[in-house]
Amino acid sequence: MEKIPITPQGYEVLKKELSHLMSVERPRVIKAIEEARAHGDLSENAEFEAAKERQAFIEARVNELNYKLGNAQIINPEALPKDRAVFASRVLLSNVETGEDVEYQLVGPDESDIREGRISVASPLGQAIIGKKPGDEIVLQAPGGKRVYELVEIL
Numbered sequence: 355m356e357k358i359p360i361t362p363q364g365y366e367v368l369k370k371e372l373s374h375l376m377s378v379e380r381p382r383v384i385k386a387i388e389e390a391r392a393h394g395d396l397s398e399n400a401e402f403e404a405a406k407e408r409q410a411f412i413e414a415r416v417n418e419l420n421y422k423l424g425n426a427q428i429i430n431p432e433a434l435p436k437d438r439a440v441f442a443s444r445v446l447l448s449n450v451e452t453g454e455d456v457e458y459q460l461v462g463p464d465e466s467d468i469r470e471g472r473i474s475v476a477s478p479l480g481q482a483i484i485g486k487k488p489g490d491e492i493v494l495q496a497p498g499g500k501r502v503y504e505l506v507e508i509l
Contacts, residue, residue: 357427364465372419383409444509450502
């Protein structure tokens with residue numbers, strides 16, 4: 355069984371989404387299906403088809419969330435080594451060309467949000483950072499050209 359690394363905050367977000375789907379969205383779509391059935395002929399009932407599609411989406415997402423939560427390996431960022439970048443590490447990077455500093459936390463794909471400073475370990479930059487130590491250079495081939503960063507600190 356594959357373990358899925360996740361931060362405590364990411365785990366809570368997925369739990370909240372699952373709870374919302376189960377307690378709000380599922381009952382709402384069941385009611386919509388019942389109302390559409392009451393309109394009669396289901397073969398040409400667009401409301402019924404839309405509600406059934408929504409139900410299929412909700413059930414698929416519930417199954418996906420149950421799998422991820424059931425296989426989650428919660429990684430506490432406070433207990434991580436500070437000598438190299440690993441999953442859940444917070445890193446400070448400096449753009450070698452511009453001198454601009456950026457701070458990121460390395461997270462799983464479900465948790466990534468660039469506006470919040472969380473990048474996926476599966477992203478090109480995330481993959482380039484993993485395993486690096488303070489002082490190491492990180493070279494990233496971006497669509498706009500090559501970017502070079504220095505890993506200043508693991509926070």
